[in-house]
Amino acid sequence: MLASQPAPRSNIELWLALLTNLAITLVYLFVLAVWQEVPAASGLFGHSIGILGFTLMLMTEILYSIRKRSFNARWGRLSNWLRFHIFTGLVGPYMVLLHSSWKFNGLAGVVMLFTLIIVVSGFIGRYIYTAIPRTADGIEIESEQLSRYIAGIEAMLNQQNAASSRNQEKTREIKRLQKRQTQLERQLSGLARARRGLALWHTVHVPIGIVLFLSAFIHIIAAFYYATLAHLLGL
16 A cells, blocks of 8 residues: 555545435424424424524534644544535535425525525535545645556556466455556546636635525524514514
């Protein structure tokens, strides 16, 4: 194994988000069956799931950005923070969707529209991000480093071939190394294009996120204002 070589890709955060959203769906269906109506956004369940969802969305926006700008390794690997960023970025918006009571008129509809756009944009960003080879710590690898990794694999392949061409275990190792070599060569050829794509994606994704949270805060303030006003007027 080469030191600090590009880390293999993992989709564990997507599976965890899927399972979590399935569990939330079961709870929502249970509440729906008990109450015999769609939970209102202003009700206990609607408020609770909305607050939790928005909190997760805030964590999505803030925590990963803070970690990305910190060089303190005690905070954990950047790659793990990215997985958490993706997880909360999928679960939070889904909870906010359930909070909406499936009513998308007015400002709430605008918030949901931007939420959908930001989630789709996040999937695109994840695809571009994974096209750029990184270490297990989430640090980008330069093209010169990739070339060295490929050369190292070629040397290991030559050693394996010279050692034995009939040993089954070594044959499996050779196939694994060949597959890894192909992956690295593909990443090397598309490295510059992926970096340009990621830079362009950032110029779109970040402003959309800002508009989303501004709209969400206005929606929250308006909801509390009208709820308080209705309470004072006895409505």
